[in-house]
Structure formats: C-alpha cells, structure tokens
Amino acid sequence: MTRLLREHPRIDVEMDADGRLVAIRWNGRREPVEICNRWRVEESWWRDPIARDYAKVVGERWLALIYQDRIAGTWHLERLYD
C-alpha cells in the first residue's frame, strides 16, 4: 500500500560523480537511497505536456516513489510505501 502525497512535494536529490541518484532530502532530512526500479511517463503532449522520469527508491526508513519533472527540471516525491 502506498500513500499518495497529492501535492507531490519538491525534494532535493544528490547524485554521485557518475550521475547516479544516491540520496534524497525531504522535510529537512537526508536519506541515502538506492534505485530499485525506473520508468518514464510522457502524457498529454497535445495540451499540458507531462514528462516524468519515475524512480522507485529504497532507503533506510522509506520505500518511496519519486520523479523528475523533465520539463521543469524539479524532483518530487509522489508516494511513500507503508
């Protein structure tokens, strides 16, 4: 079961030298993470285009679903597994 954070809060991410995601920062806390799954979603290109790169990440405390909004360049937290 996942919790859907309806407002998709923005998060900060950390990348290593090779550009791999290694940690996320949310609500003032840093959580080292590992990517366990990834995919891309592109929708509604004819009106308000949506282009997101999703990543399922696992950390010490959380299993979560985050995405990068490729149009805005921002990272967001969409779901928390609980």
Place this chain on the structure above:
Amino acid sequence: MSTGRGDVDAAVAGLRARWGAAAPSVVGALALAPVPAEPDETPRYDPRPDDRVIRTGFAALDAILGPGGLPKSASVAIRGEGTSGRTTLSLRVVAEAQAQGSVVAWLDLSRSFDPVEAVARGVDLEWLVVITPASLDEGLSIAGSLLAGRSVDLLVLDLPGGRLARTDKPSRIGDRLHRLAALARRAETLLLILDAPGLGSGLATAVAESTGIRLELARRSWVRLGRDVVGQRTEALVAHNRHGPPGRRATLRILYAEGGERDTCLARDALLMDQAPVHEAPDREIHDATAPPVPATPAASPRTRPTLRALPAPRSARTGRSPLEPGVGHRRRSERAGPRRPPRDAARERTPARP
C-alpha cells in the same frame, strides 16, 4: 454460500408482494455471485457470533490481540516509523470492517489517502467517507460530530506529520482525544489513530494516553524480487492492551501488488528474497491476506539466496512509457501483455453479505 435460484426468486417475490415498487431489484451479480476463478483479497461477509470485534486481516495479529481482533469500542493507536506497514494494516482493518457490515470514515489529515490503493486492499468506496479537514482542530471537531451521530462503525484518524502536526496546545489536543475516545466507546465505534512519524512529543503522548491498544510496527526486512523491492516483513508489537495481554509480537509479511505480470511472480516464493540482517533470527512467518496464495513448496529460508529466474526482457514501450535501462526489473503498470487483476469497482462488485 450461494442459494439456489429458486430460493432467491421466492424471496424476491415475497418482497415485491409486500413492498411493491419499493422492493429491491435483483441484479444478477448480487443474486448469483460466481465463485471467482482466482482467490481475491476482498474479505467475505462473515457474521461470526462475536461481532464485537473487527479483524485486522492478519491472522497472526488477531491471534495475539486477545479477543481475536480489535474490539469495536476500542481506541487503537498504530505507530511506526517510515515504511512500517501502518497504512497497509489500517486499510486491511477497514476492508475487514466493511465486510462485517461497517461504514467507515477516514480522516485524511495527512493528505495522502489513495483510493485506488485502498480498493486494491479490499476497501469498498461505497461505504467509505473521506474527510479532508483544513487543520487538526477542524479534523477533531468533525470526528467528534461523526462519533456523536453514531453514523460510522470505524473512524480512522490519519494524523499528519511534520509541520501540520505541530500544535501550541498539546494538552488541549490530548483532552479532545480523550473525549473522542469516550465518544467512540459510547457509540461502539472503533477509533483507529495512525501515529505519524515526526509527530511532536506532546501529541504523541496525547495519542498514547487516550488509546486502549497501541500497536508498534517495525520493519525488519525488505522483500526483493530481483533488484526491486516488492514487500516487507514487519514486526507488530502489542505495546499496550487494555483488552488482552500486552507484549506479544507477530510478524506480518506485506507484498505490494501493483498489477501486471509482476504480481504473478509474487506468488512464487522461490523468486522472492528477504533482505534481513544475518544476525537476526526470523520469527515464524505468517502469510497475510494481502499476499497472493503461496504455492505448496517449502518457504525459502531468509538466510538462503534462492535461484533467481531470468526476468523477461522489457518490451517496446506503449505510448508514454519507455525503459530507461533495458533489463532493469519490471516496470510499474507496463504494457498490458498479461492479464491484470482489475481494481475492484466497489459499486459493482461488492461481495454480497451472507444472510
């Protein structure tokens, strides 16, 4: 379980003779519910003699609670950090309660309720009301009104974490929680409070003091399918229990069914690997109702690494989806090549109650 067609016809004819146009119409799916080809997660209506208890959906947890579940007039706090399974457990309780004929209200203070996920856990949206208050204060007022009106049988208070949970007057909130618990007792309504991570100590104390049962959940390991994390093992501790013996523990195994081909892999225990610390002895594993049925093969010991089968190579993406790295796991809701168990349309597929 199902009655013959003749019995149903006779019953409906009797109703029509008495009530005329007001008699319920028989819809085929209600009168003759077919036995599903695959076991599903929706709890069946089961009017057991002791209807003062709502089951949790986890037999192991029911067994250690004392009365075989959560008493209807109890106030229960479920606490857990991070991905502990609090929400899954709560939704299972909701589904069980609805199967027993309950109407449920979910106070979504954390703004994170996902109805699609809830339906996947067996929740019937027809008998669920979602309240989204603007503040904790407003949420408690609405909760009080619902309890005083005796309109619901289960009220879930999903407390927010972080900033939204801060309050200048934790003692006042504590008083209100006590009053809510008293109202719930009088109304014989089960009050379920989800303790959020990051709850202020004042509020956390208030929750602890106003509840008669406190469950503490702690994730012990992840369950992996290849590199993907597809579930978890969670230990549930009955930290406090006015209705039975405290201090008992049970292990819950929770698998995240997300649809598609991957779910069939979840049924194959040999493919799954528990990522548990080596030094920790595993508790007796109990497969919970959320997991697909386990085939009749010995469960893999968490200390051994089972042989991994080769996963099918990703197919070309349908519109809107593309693999980023070929060969990496199954995509969430990828192309629907395999049969997907549809989420329940609660309005149409409600399992009929047994008379």
Place this chain on the structure above:
Amino acid sequence: MPLGSAHRLVPEATFIDPDPEADRGAAEAVFEALGRSSPSLAGSVDPRSVSFGLFEVGIDGLGPLWGAEPVLAERLVDAVTTALPGEVRPRAGIAGTHFVATIAAMVAEPAAPLIVPAGDEAAFLADRPSGLLTTDLDVRARLTRFGLRRIGQVAELPMSALIARFGEEGGRLHARARGQETEPFRARRATKRLALALPIEPPVEDLEPLRFVLHRLVAGLTAQLSARGLAADRALLALELDLAFAPTGTEPRIEVEQRFPEPTADAEAVERLLFARLERDPPVAAVQRLELELRGTTPAAGQQLPLFVPQAARTARLDWQLARLALTYGEDRVRRVAIGDPEAPLAEDRWSWRGVGLGSLGPEGST
C-alpha cells in the same frame, strides 16, 4: 324556479342578477386567503357546482404553526371574512371526516366555529336527519320509508342489512353514519407547492429564535407531506430582512435553496439541515419574516430493506449527517471518492471526488 314564482313566494326579497365571474373571483380570493394558512384546500370555484360556497381546509399538522383548533378556526374565519366584500359571516366546522366537518359547518353559528372532538363524530350525528347522509333523493325516500329518520338509527343497523337494502351505497351510508371517512381529501390543486410563512415580530437577529420559527414551519409542512404520503427533495427558505439597521446595500430578501440527500418528510432531519445552512450563512440583518417552501414532492418510497448489504440500512442517516457536516465545514471537507481510470498513467487522473449528495464535484479538487 322561474323568477316570477320566486317573487310571488317572497315579495320582500331583492333579486340580484347572477354574476358568475364575480362569484368565481370571490371564491378564488377565499382560496387565496385560506392558502396562507394551509396548503391543502378543496372545493369548487364554479358557481354552478352544488358545493359552491363550501371551502374545505386540511389542517393536519398545523397546530404547532397556528395554535389549537379553536384558534386555527378563528384564523380561517377571519381570512374568509377579509377576503370577501360586504358583510359576510362564514360558518366553520372542524371534525375528523369530510362529512362530519361539513355538517358541523352547516349547523354552526356564524363566527362561532363548531368543533367535533375526535371520537365524538357518531354521537354528533346521531340526532341529525338521515337525509343528510346522501344527496340521492331516492335513497332519502327509502330511508324514510324504512323508518330510518335519524342518522343514529342508520348507525345502529348492521352494515350487512344496509348493503342488502341499498347495495354498495348502503356500506357508505353505514360508515358515514358512524363517523368514518368515506371521501378521501382531494386537494383543489395538486400538491406541487407546499409553502408556509410566518411573520416575526419583533424581528430577530439571533439564530436560536429563528430556529424556533423554522421548527414550526418545518413541522407544519412535513406533516402535510406525511399525511399525503409524499416526500420533498429540497427546500426554499426565504428571509425577509428588517433594513432599519442593516448595512447599506443589503438586499431585503434572501432566498436559500437547499437540496436534501434524499426525498424526505422527516421534520427533524430537514430542520437540522436547514439550520446548519443558516449557521453557515447567517443573515446580515434582523429577520422579520420567514417563508419555507418544500419542493420536488414525490410519493414517499417504501423503506429499502438491507437485504444484501448490511450498511444500506444506515445510509439515510449517514447521508444526512454528512450533508450537515458538509454545510458546516465545507463541501470540500466531506466527500466520497469515485475511481475513474485506474490505469491512467498519472495518479491524479485515476480518481475523483464526489460530493455527499448536495451537489457533485468535478475532477479532483484542490485540497
């Protein structure tokens, strides 16, 4: 009777040319006046009708609104007197059946309504002439031939004997003589509009006294609904404001339409919902008149049996409470959920919020 014959019989009489339109207008005026006290009226405005001049008023449930029956009768008599030109002295009778009320009105003194207590109908009729039981001259003659000159004598006979002599009409004679209803109330107009209003003197600003007036209006109208086996699905509440101390630009009349979660004649549920609406949107000035109309009337449905779903028995109660909560806290606070496309790629497109019966919302609203 030719006019000449009448003149010979009563030389001192004044004969006026008939004016059917004026008579019809007068009758309409009387119905209009009576309609301010009760929405249930019967009678004819056709001067050629045998019952022209007889106005029937249904008073079920009006006690809490206008007072006890003597007070109510006085009010109705005053309404008729005011509506008609000249010095009219109407006579009024109140009873539990159409027939008994009509007889009571016939024998009452002007301006002295005659009230027949419930249960005393047979005793009231006993000594009256049996000819009053029917307009059929042949039946009247036969009753006299059989020696049944008083209504009480007819009432004492077994029904079977009267049926044997008079057929089906004998059954009606028997019931009528015993004070039982033989003619169901047929309202003059279909009960499409049920409305009542009360002046408030002095005007009130607080909600509690306003609730007291609302209670009376709701009780009166819902009793009318119940008596006719009807239910309403919405209410129109109109508040007339006293502008003496109101802010500039205040509208003198506020109308509030409130839908119900389901058609109902439940007074308590309607009152609580409407009061919740007033609490949410209180009037900005003192209220000097409150009018309530119940709309969307339909035959009340039978109670649904919770045959297959245990929760169904509690749906109505829950829906009303949710409606009140939605009014109090906002319709975006109390909602249900509907799954749209669970396969939609974006989470936000998979489901939507649904209102609790007071008006559906569209796609997911902001929270």
